[in-house]
Amino acid sequence: MTTIRIEKLTRTFDAVRAVDDISLDIAHGELFTLLGPSGCGKTTLLRMIAGFVEVESGSISFGDRRIDNLPAHRRDTGMVFQNYAIFPNHTVAENVAYGLKARKVSAADIKSRVDKALERVRLAGYGPRSPHQLSGGQLQRVAIARALVIEPAVLLFDEPLSNLDAQLRTEMRIEIRQLQQALGLTAIYVTHDQEEALAISDRIAVLRHGKVEQVDTPERIYRMPQTAFVAEFLGSTNMVPGVAKAFDGRNTQVAAAGTEFTVRGEIAAPGAKVLLSLRPEALQLSDGTDGPRVQARLALREFLGPMQRLHATLPDGTRLRVSALGGAAFDALPGAPLVLAYDPAQIIAFPAP
Amino acid sequence: MKRFATIVALVALVLLAVFLLYPLALVLDASIRIDGTGAFTFGNYAAIVKSRYYLGSIGNSLLAAALATGLACAIGIPLAFCLARVDVPGRALLLTLASLPLVLPSFVSAYALVLLFGHAGVVTTALRGIGIPIGSIYGMPGIVIVFTLTLYPYVVMPVLAGFLAVDASMEEAARNLGGSQSYAVRTVLLPIVMPAILAGGLLVFVEALENFGVPAVLAEDRPFLAVDIFKLFAGESDANPAAAGALSVLLIACTALALLVQRHYLGKRRFSTSARSAPAKLSLTPGLRVAAAIMSWGIVIVSLLPFAAVLMVSVLRFRGPVLTWELGLDNYATLLSGSYRPLLNTLTLASVAAVATMLIGAPIGYVVARHRSRLSGLLDFIGMVPFAVSGTILAIGLIVAFNSGPLVLTGGWLILVIAYVVRKLPFAIRSSSAIVHQLDPSLEEASVNLGVSPSQTFATLTVPLMASGLVGGLVLVWITAASELSATVVLYSSRWATTTVVMYHAIEGTGAGLAAAAAAVLILVTAIPLLLINRRVNKQEATVI
Ligand SMILES: Nc1ncnc2c1ncn2[C@@H]1O[C@H](COP(=O)(O)OP(=O)(O)OP(=O)(O)O)[C@@H](O)[C@H]1O
Ligand SMILES: [Mg+2]
Numbered sequence: 001m002t003t004i005r006i007e008k009l010t011r012t013f014d015a016v017r018a019v020d021d022i023s024l025d026i027a028h029g030e031l032f033t034l035l036g037p038s039g040c041g042k043t044t045l046l047r048m049i050a051g052f053v054e055v056e057s058g059s060i061s062f063g064d065r066r067i068d069n070l071p072a073h074r075r076d077t078g079m080v081f082q083n084y085a086i087f088p089n090h091t092v093a094e095n096v097a098y099g100l101k102a103r104k105v106s107a108a109d110i111k112s113r114v115d116k117a118l119e120r121v122r123l124a125g126y127g128p129r130s131p132h133q134l135s136g137g138q139l140q141r142v143a144i145a146r147a148l149v150i151e152p153a154v155l156l157f158d159e160p161l162s163n164l165d166a167q168l169r170t171e172m173r174i175e176i177r178q179l180q181q182a183l184g185l186t187a188i189y190v191t192h193d194q195e196e197a198l199a200i201s202d203r204i205a206v207l208r209h210g211k212v213e214q215v216d217t218p219e220r221i222y223r224m225p226q227t228a229f230v231a232e233f234l235g236s237t238n239m240v241p242g243v244a245k246a247f248d249g250r251n252t253q254v255a256a257a258g259t260e261f262t263v264r265g266e267i268a269a270p271g272a273k274v275l276l277s278l279r280p281e282a283l284q285l286s287d288g289t290d291g292p293r294v295q296a297r298l299a300l301r302e303f304l305g306p307m308q309r310l311h312a313t314l315p316d317g318t319r320l321r322v323s324a325l326g327g328a329a330f331d332a333l334p335g336a337p338l339v340l341a342y343d344p345a346q347i348i349a350f351p352a353p
Numbered sequence: 354m355k356r357f358a359t360i361v362a363l364v365a366l367v368l369l370a371v372f373l374l375y376p377l378a379l380v381l382d383a384s385i386r387i388d389g390t391g392a393f394t395f396g397n398y399a400a401i402v403k404s405r406y407y408l409g410s411i412g413n414s415l416l417a418a419a420l421a422t423g424l425a426c427a428i429g430i431p432l433a434f435c436l437a438r439v440d441v442p443g444r445a446l447l448l449t450l451a452s453l454p455l456v457l458p459s460f461v462s463a464y465a466l467v468l469l470f471g472h473a474g475v476v477t478t479a480l481r482g483i484g485i486p487i488g489s490i491y492g493m494p495g496i497v498i499v500f501t502l503t504l505y506p507y508v509v510m511p512v513l514a515g516f517l518a519v520d521a522s523m524e525e526a527a528r529n530l531g532g533s534q535s536y537a538v539r540t541v542l543l544p545i546v547m548p549a550i551l552a553g554g555l556l557v558f559v560e561a562l563e564n565f566g567v568p569a570v571l572a573e574d575r576p577f578l579a580v581d582i583f584k585l586f587a588g589e590s591d592a593n594p595a596a597a598g599a600l601s602v603l604l605i606a607c608t609a610l611a612l613l614v615q616r617h618y619l620g621k622r623r624f625s626t627s628a629r630s631a632p633a634k635l636s637l638t639p640g641l642r643v644a645a646a647i648m649s650w651g652i653v654i655v656s657l658l659p660f661a662a663v664l665m666v667s668v669l670r671f672r673g674p675v676l677t678w679e680l681g682l683d684n685y686a687t688l689l690s691g692s693y694r695p696l697l698n699t700l701t702l703a704s705v706a707a708v709a710t711m712l713i714g715a716p717i718g719y720v721v722a723r724h725r726s727r728l729s730g731l732l733d734f735i736g737m738v739p740f741a742v743s744g745t746i747l748a749i750g751l752i753v754a755f756n757s758g759p760l761v762l763t764g765g766w767l768i769l770v771i772a773y774v775v776r777k778l779p780f781a782i783r784s785s786s787a788i789v790h791q792l793d794p795s796l797e798e799a800s801v802n803l804g805v806s807p808s809q810t811f812a813t814l815t816v817p818l819m820a821s822g823l824v825g826g827l828v829l830v831w832i833t834a835a836s837e838l839s840a841t842v843v844l845y846s847s848r849w850a851t852t853t854v855v856m857y858h859a860i861e862g863t864g865a866g867l868a869a870a871a872a873a874v875l876i877l878v879t880a881i882p883l884l885l886i887n888r889r890v891n892k893q894e895a896t897v898i
């Protein structure tokens with residue numbers, strides 16, 4: 001059983017607060033993702049847990065054992081590196097056996113455990129090969145097997161898939177998720193790819209400038225972002241500034257972009273400035289039925305295969321992205337008027353900064 | 354990780370403090386004391402400034418070094434340009450040969466000049482025979498020629514790297530914007546290559562200033578700093594350690610200043626990796642191409658010719674100091690008839706020193722490359738101090754320091770090994786840190802992460818990964834230690850005389866044949882290991898310089 005508790009963790013590099021007073025609780029068997037833009041401190045936080053970056057203040061515990069003062073080689077974490085970090089002077093089997101040897105496991109045990117681990121990552125029979133005979137995806141699997149085989153207290157992944165091509169990336173993330181669940185290991189996963197994070201995580205922490213913006217399940221992070229930053233970072237949303245009007249007991253009207261939006265709930269006092277997040281998929285071409293709607297004009301149409309992306313211009317010139325299913329025959333020309341319908345519950349309002 | 358780095362840094366700093374800084378401090382101390390009484394004085398410096406002899410010595414050394422630097426640039430830059438941009442036939446071989454003079458002993462080249470153009474030289478007598486008088490090569494001309502021909506690779510290597518680092522698109526962009534080819538050379542190429550030229554040139558300057566062997570062979574009665582320091586310290590009649598100390602401090606000040614400027618220029622730019630596509634070879638007219646080929650091969654052949662001449666002369670008979678045209682191995686017989694001891698000493702001392710240097714240098718290079726901290730920065734700096742200290746001065750310091758007191762080393766083999774290790778340490782540090790820079794740090798992190806301690810990771814993972822590079826470094830240290838003269842000649846005892854010492858005394862005396870044989874042995878001792886690992890070393894040298 002490994003739960004992870006991170007308390008008030010801080011690390012500064014010169015003037016940069018790479019990790020700024022972060023506290024997190026991670027449950028046993030959870031796949032916990034650190035998500036955020038480049039430079040937000042994901043890698044630094046992960047490497048603090050692994051013991052490669054010194055803790056400035058705060059603490060890290062596995063279970064009830066504090067580990068932040070242990071040297072890196074005694075922390076019992078299994079890390080999968082972005083660039084694989086496969087030892088080029090060892091065979092695949094020797095790579096996987098490396099951590100077991102360090103733990104003085106008997107030779108017979110090593111052999112059976114290495115074979116099993118290679119089988120797990122679908123590389124049975126690759127043991128005697130030299131790493132340079134393997135493809136990128138295979139190397140990544142060796143790296144995973146090498147980290148899994150020692151049955152570490154915690155698995156750590158630092159953008160493990162970013163060097164792979166798009167298709168392999170989606171395959172491998174499913175494999176990683178299944179292995180982690182099958183073995184019941186606690187894992188921390190770093191990525192800046194929001195789709196990857198949404199797809200495999202139990203919970204996600206969105207980081208910004210070394211601070212936690214929100215910790216939640218993928219669904220809640222996506223549907224109920226607590227800050228404008230989280231809303232914007234997950235799924236290129238449309239952010240429209242506006243001014244709140246009166247609350248009618250059910251919805252609040254917001255004047256924005258030269259028109260008016262209806263938002264569920266009492267989002268702000270009348271006259272307060274707000275930011276509205278309108279997800280592209282929350283807007284539809286109106287089919288004439290009842291409900292709130294806005295008038296717009298088509299500016300540009302992108303055909304993306306399974307769907308089309310429409311760029312619509314609101315009365316004051318603000319641009320909105322709208323996702324429309326590709327199947328729906330839609331052949332309007334730029335300049336044509338559009339009527340966009342939406343569900344007031346799907347618009348999220350944030351206080352304007 | 355941090356503890357391992359700290360331990361390496363502390364051990365290295367203690368070693369350097371005891372065997373480098375402490376001896377140097379004693380030399381400095383000697384320079385500000387009255388000989389005998391030990392009272393504080395600046396009189397030694399005042400004496401130098403008042404003495405025409407010493408001022409001449411300083412002036413000669415600076416002048417020779419400056420002229421050699423200018424000439425080395427004058428031949429090194431065009432050669433580097435041809436190697437980078439002209440399709441010279443046999444380019445790969447040329448590149449290998451062009452780096453050879455750096456590791457071949459320069460005083461052997463000087464001695465070759467004496468054999469060919471000296472008072473009783475082959476060419477001199479031949480020319481005199483047909484009535485053409487020839488000017489003396491002793492003194493300034495010969496010394497500058499030898500420095501130029503042995504040190505120009507210091508210019509070629511970084512400048513070549515600079516020329517290759519100019520991204521093709523940069524030059525194309527300059528020309529696309531309407532510049533002519535020569536305009537592009539002036540505005541794009543030269544500014545990029547200029548720091549490399551300065552860095553290489555300053556290295557030539559420092560090496561020439563420190564060099565003991567070449568003026569020892571060629572100066573005759575002209576005063577030269579490195580030789581005077583030796584004579585003032587070790588001379589039988591006119592010893593004056595205090596003056597030797599003062600001159601040493603002045604020499605160190607000059608070399609240290611030049612090296613600081615050199616580091617500044619080198620630090621400003623990194624040439625190695627910036628170019629994505631190396632610039633294309635120039636399309637030249639056949640005439641120009643032939644001219645470029647002749648010039649390139651000419652420079653390299655002329656610089657290697659002295660060594661070939663020594664090898665040839667070593668198998669000819671001497672009658673007294675006069676060379677005959679009879680073939681024979683008499684010289685080698687003379688060399689070995691006395692004793693095998695010097696040759697054996699050379700091989701043993703070089704081997705022990707090379708292994709020790711790499712054993713100490715590799716961890717330092719690793720820490721310097723991997724762990725950026727104030728301690729490792731200090732280590733990096735002190736590790737480079739030996740560059741600024743000539744072998745003679747270091748040797749004098751070691752004698753003063755370990756001649757009495759708790760640790761007596763003079764007269765033994767260990768003091769020679771220590772001198773070699775300290776002198777070659779910067780090389781070992783640089784070559785290992787260059788290798789470490791090419792190793793992905795996450796490999797070591799992966800090992801530590803899997804439960805192997807940092808020191809064990811270094812021994813079992815990093816060292817094997819560095820191995821091929823370390824072998825190259827080891828061989829180069831071995832070669833340069835085997836042909837070391839300036840410190841050896843101060844430190845050796847009769848039991849531990851080396852081939853270089855035998856050769857030095859043979860030149861001083863009348864053993865022309867003996868000297869030629871010893872010189873030939875030194876050439877072979879350096880050339881054979883080089884040929885064995887040729888390719889590796891080439892790569893090494895490029896990264897180290
Ligand atoms: N060793 C270091 N020295 C100085 N600054 C550092 C160091 N490591 C990280 N930083 C700084 O700390 C901040 C966070 O870096 P970190 O590598 O953790 O970001 P990241 O979230 O992993 O970004 P990316 O997605 O680009 O990998 C950055 O501003 C970075 O420049
Ligand atoms: Mg990162």
